[in-house]
Each structure stands twice: as C-alpha cells, then as structure tokens.
Amino acid sequence: MMDYWRDSEELACCSVVPEAPDTATISFVSPTGALFRFEPGQFLTLELPVPGGTVWRTYTISSSPSRPLSVSVTVKAQNGSIGTRWMLDHLRPGMRIRASGPAGVFTLPRAEKKKYLFISAGSGVTPSLSMTTWLFDRGTDIDVTLVNCARRPSEIIARRQVEHMAARVPSIRLYFIVEEEDPYQVWTGFRGRLNQVMLGLIAGDYMEREVYCCGPEPFMAAVRDMLIALGYDMAGYHQESFAPPVEEPEDFVPDAQAGARITFAASGVEAACTKADTVLAVARSAGIVIPSGCTFGVCGTCKVRKLSGEVHMVHSGGISDEDIDEGYILACCSKPVGDVGIDA
Template sequence: MPTNNNQFERLRCIKRIDQTTDASTFEFEHLEQTPFEFQAGQFLTFEINHYNNLLYRAYSICSSPEKPNSVTVAIKRVPGGKVSNYLLDNLKAGHALPAMAPAGQFTQEANKTTKNLLLMSAGSGITPCLAIAQDSLDKNLDVNIHFIHSARISDDVIMASLLTELAIKHDNFRLTLILEKSDNAEHFEGRLDSPLFTQLVPDTNEQTIFICGPSLYMKSVEEIVSATDFNMEYFHKESFVPEAKAGEPVFSDINHQITFPALDKQFMANDQQTLLDAMQGAGIKVPYSCKSGICGACKCKVSGDVVSSSSEALTAEQIELGYVLSCSTKANSDLIVEL
C-alpha cells in the first residue's frame, strides 16, 4: 500500500460473502499480490466513482494483520446511504477500487491496554473489534478477550459463524450476544444497560475497553462506564457517524493562502471553510469518512494558526507535532500543509 496518505492504489475484490440480509464482506488483494501492512482496528479509505462523481468512504478492516496477503472489510446497507448501498448493489469479485493506505488510531499499539480486552460493538461496529480479537489470538498474546456484541436479532450479526468459531477454539475468548429479540437461552435478550453491564463485567477496572458502533449505542455505553470509577484512559472508541447533510456554505471576506509543498500547489481558503472542504475544492484527494472529527481519517499536519473544534481522534503526540483533523479545522492564517 502507498505510504503517503494522498496516494491511492487499486485493490482487486477477490471474494464477496453476503453475511446478512443487509451486510456483506469483501476480500481484497493488491493487483501485484504484495502483502498488506496494517494494524488491527485500522480502516481503508476507498475512492468510488458514483455515477461520475468521486466519493470517498472509510471501511474498517475486519481481518487479521497476521494474514497479510488480503484484507477484508464489511459493508452494511444504510437507509439513504449513497456509497454503501451502491457498493452492495454493484461490487463483485473481480472489480477493483482505488484505496489509500490503512489508517486509524483504534488499535492496541496506539492506546493504553491491559491483559483483559473488553471488545464491545453493535451493528457494523463489529468489524474493527473483530480484527483486534483475531490479531490477538493469531499472535497468541497473553490476553483475555470478552467480546460483547449487540444486535436486533441473531440473523443480523455480521460474521456470526466466525465469532462462534473463535469462542470454540480459544479458551481466552468469551462471546456474549445481546439481542433485542432472541429465543436462544445462551443469549441475553433486551438492550445493554447498567445492571446488565455490571453482571457481565464485574471486574470492569481490570479491563481495556474498545468500543465501536452507532452513535446512540456509543453514547449509552460511555455513560454506563463513566458512571463507575473506571479509568477512562483505557476506554477507546471508534464511531461510524453518517455525514451531516450539507447546507449552504457560509463565507466571510477573509481568505488565507494554503500551501502544499509536496504537491507544489497553492490555493486560497476562506476562514469559514473547513480545511477539508477547501482541499477538496482545490482538487486534492484527502481521506475522510465521518466528517465529524471522530474517525481521524482526514488528519493532516499544519504550520500556521488554525481554529479546531475537535481533536478527539488524535494522540497527544500528534497534536504536539501539529496534526489537526481537517474536517474540524479552519484556517486562521496562511498555512503550510502536509498530508
């Protein structure tokens, strides 16, 4: 994969598996069949030609880095989802898509961890958590994994057979399914709340929590956990947030020069534009996904004065080095930018 975040490389889809009625997994390989380099929990940003409009979406890798000859992502149908629904309707084995290098900070390497991993997910949020679980097991790490997944019914659980297989094969992997409707006594019926969380995880303070899923699920779990005396430095989250619908852009009379030395390119950005919008308007390909300052896909390094509304997806070291989230940052002076 390219090491420069601004570069794309075409990946060939070699297998599609329809996992549920509204979700499928897609396995990709390099056209040159070279190995992938990534960390469990990272994502790929794809470029999609959607009826002659180039769109960009990030999908978490759900396969293990210990099997680097291919990567697998899961895509779930979303009401009104332009790209996900298009890919589910059209992407098949043999098709190729441009993709940027794997990125993201939702990894064990980038965060504080303990030997007890509590992986919590809902919906398609299962994908990065599953990658973290497989990677830990493939490496025979000295960890205990408790995987708690929430879904509406059992048929909605993406890669359910793989989860069951991991639970059977590994003594240090425990699987808990919480289903809104279930006729299986082995599953918990209802929704995750504080009493159920306490029942399932009585040793909360010994855990490292990785959580991914819809925003309401994420908010609920974070409130449950933060209400305990849990050290939130060991609470790591990755959100799948749909893009907000764009309204009319607001501009002022103040413009700043943006310089990209590596691309030998300069352009002007209004101080009411996000840096991401300005870069895209100038024809610069930038990875992004949530456009909400959460996923971290659009980070870039800047020299100059900026106003940022979010740095949630950045590490303290990245902030110190001058990285910002371009979707949540506006220029307050002339800037020099590196991707």
C-alpha cells in the same frame, strides 16, 4: 525484502461474503502481491465510483494484520446509504478500487497482554473482529470477553467467525444480546439492551479489563454512562467514533470578518475567503476536488500538503505528528490564518 501495500496502488476485490441482511465482508488483495501492514482496529478510506460522482467512505478493517495476504472490510448498508449500497450491489471479485490508509488511533497495542472486554453493536463489531482474530492468532495469554449487540439473531454480523475462535480458545468468551427474536427461531441468549445487571453476569471482573467499545453514538454514550455509574476507571475505556468534536478550543475563535486567500498551486487557482472558512470548503467553492470522508478530522482522507502560510487545524486523530511536521494538513478542519498555499 518484503513488499507492503501502499495506498498508491489499487486494491483488487477477491471475495464478497454475505454476513447478514444488507451486510457483507469484502476482501481485497494487492495486484502486485504485496502484504498488508496495519494495527488491529485501524480503518481504510475507499474511493467509490457511484453514479453521480466519486464518494469516499471510511470502513474499519475487520481482518487481522496477522493474516497479511489480504485485507477485509465488513460493511452494512443503512437507509439512504450511497457508497455502501453501491459496494453491495456492484463490487465483485476482480474489480479494482482506490483506497487510502490505513489510519486511526483506536487500536489494540500489539505487545501488551491485558484482559480485554470488547463491546459492540451492529456493524461496530468490525474492530472487535480484527482485535479478537489478532489475539487468537497470537495464541498466548489470551483473555477476551466479547459482547455483541444486535436487533435480532439473524442480524448478528460474523457470528460463525467469532464462534469458531471461541470454540477453540476457552479464554475467549462470547456473548450475544438481541432486542427481539426471529420468528419461528429459538433464542436462549440475552434479550433486551445491555445494562449493568447483564454486564455483571457476562464479565464480573469488568473492573480489571481494558474496554474497547464501538457502535452507534447513542449506544457508546449509554455504555460510557453505565461504566461511570459502576465506578469503572475510564482511563481504561476506548471507543471508536466518527462523530465530530463538540467544539473547538475556547482560546481560538476564527474571525469570520477577516479576509484571507488560498492559492491552490496544482490547479492554478487563487480564492478569496475568510479566516473562518475551511480549506476544504474554499476548494469546493472554487471547483477543486479534494477527496474527503468524515469532514471533521477523523478519517484523514482530505490530507494535503501546505506549501506556505499558516492554518489553524483542530483534528480528531486523522493525521499523525510526523505528517504535520512534513507540512501536511487536513483540509476539512484547517482554517487559514492569512494567505496560504496548498498543493491541490
């Protein structure tokens, strides 16, 4: 019987490959030899032992489930980065870290055969890498147009990897768009920012394609606005976002004056709070560490079991219906309706 990796087991780093400035693809294997099972486009949450205390960071898997011997994340350190900076500076082959997942609903259905348009910017190319590799390895009825935007050619992530696939499968079409050229280098591709004219030149049949978009929030908002203006059926549009929801539903407003109490059973701590406080905030105030990542219900890092009582939870896809049925909640976006017991 085939064994699959579970997040109760550590990951062992097996390679660190530079991709662009402050960017690398980091691959992991299971120390026991277990295989990895996930959907193209899902993510992992890594537990990183940075100076000053552990942090949890969420990264989209850039490898494909069709290559299950290892799992990879492609990470880019931004200004002020803590977790990713530590990974680039310190994580080396042989080191082990803990991780949770995989999770996420921004995925490519394995059984469907459609025409796809993948649009990405910067490190947002990672789900496109996983999805394109999956389709490349599947090898039948592939029709993919991949658009990757970067500031300059030297900052294009995983360029050789996607060029390798496009060079061998004619129906994988690849386009790069850069804002500026590198000094003393020739660039003959698109320059500027993705716009309606470029989209028409790149993929004139975009109306027939399923669109997957990932990148900074302003970039994705611009892509959405562009497609809406062009009359695209937005039912075929998908985007990966780690931004918080705009607001909670209008039919529920937590009462900041009403008292509640949370019992953290494993820690033996009871904490008074209000119905407007999240379980995660109360835990932190009580000195109890519940691992967390995004803090608005996307990554699923703060999943804990609710032992008693009721909470109001507004999440953004970070927990499955099956987990909810089994009594789990996301601490970052759950607020006590009354007295609640938590296994933490």
